[in-house]
Amino acid sequence: MKKFKSIALALVVVLSAVSVTAQTKKVDVAKSTINWTGKKVTGQHEGTINLKDGALVFKGKKLVGGTFNVDMTSLLATDLKAGQGKEKLEGHLKSEDFFGTEKFATATLVFKKLVTKAPNVYTVTGDLTIKGITKPVTFDLTTTANTASSTVIIDRTKYDIKYGSGSFFDNLGDKAISDEFTLAVALKF
Template sequence: MKNLKAIALALVVVLSTATVSAQTKKVDVKASTINWNGKKVTGEHSGTVNLKDGTLLFKGTKLVGGTFTVDMTTLTATDLTGEYQTKLNGHLKSEDFFGTEKFPTAILVFKKIGMSSKDMYSVTADLTIKGITKPVSFNMAVKGDTASTKFMVDRTKYDIKYGSGSIFDNLGDKAISDEFELTVVLKF
């Protein structure tokens, strides 16, 4: 009986020291970047949008979670200037696209994370745009105090149909790609 108690006590000590508590790391929204790129038949546009807030969750050095809020009102084209930039920014913020007056934020919440190699994770997350939540998957590299990823988002899944060649016929050279690319660098 004494040996059994000693073994149980040793097991409790080993398990309690092996348990690593989760650490929440706040993302530095000023140092982090989100760049977007959208294509159309006759060219493309690119720009930025800012994070409102974000956190990454780690157990030891392993990424185990993340939650981010994007300030959609900061959406801006960087490939244009002046009147053309103002017009495109206004159109992207309108109901034709992101409807930022009614939906000022987009939210990304990590749901499943797997480690694909050292410092590389495969992430499945819920992305909410215009009040519609759909899953997205991407790879994320985490090195030091930086996490980065690049992935595609199908805008039509979020009721953003304007100029979609897969939804509307006879758009010709006015068709806009259903997918846009996000390149994200998070500093924490």
């Protein structure tokens, strides 16, 4: 009987040590959105950019990882209409002055560290690569059973995007562009 109890106890210990299998949830890129806002002294511009693909990794209900690829060539301005400078702004943002999309068609984000902030809210630190330059970025991400959302603030100058930056150029006056831009991300999976 003692031997049976020892085996049963060992079995319980082994079963409790088995971790929950990770589940990868692919992002539905057609139903997910990324809206950007860039500010300048005289106002701001807004637009969209598309995900190529992405996935969040869960163990049970806990978020443990994520990877995303963004199609930089899909960058659009939504605050302007054709003939109001829309094409000029989009062309400039895709040029070497900004994102250089001809050479750097994809930006990537890989989650490196996740800390639970509240139920279904995580502080994420990830490696963000824009224009071939990888830097850490930290933001909060809120999840539900089939969605995730975040607002991410990115300092463009860390990715060698210095055009119109008052941090690098003097006498820009009302032509200065904020170093930071904001992404409002809404994912469905």
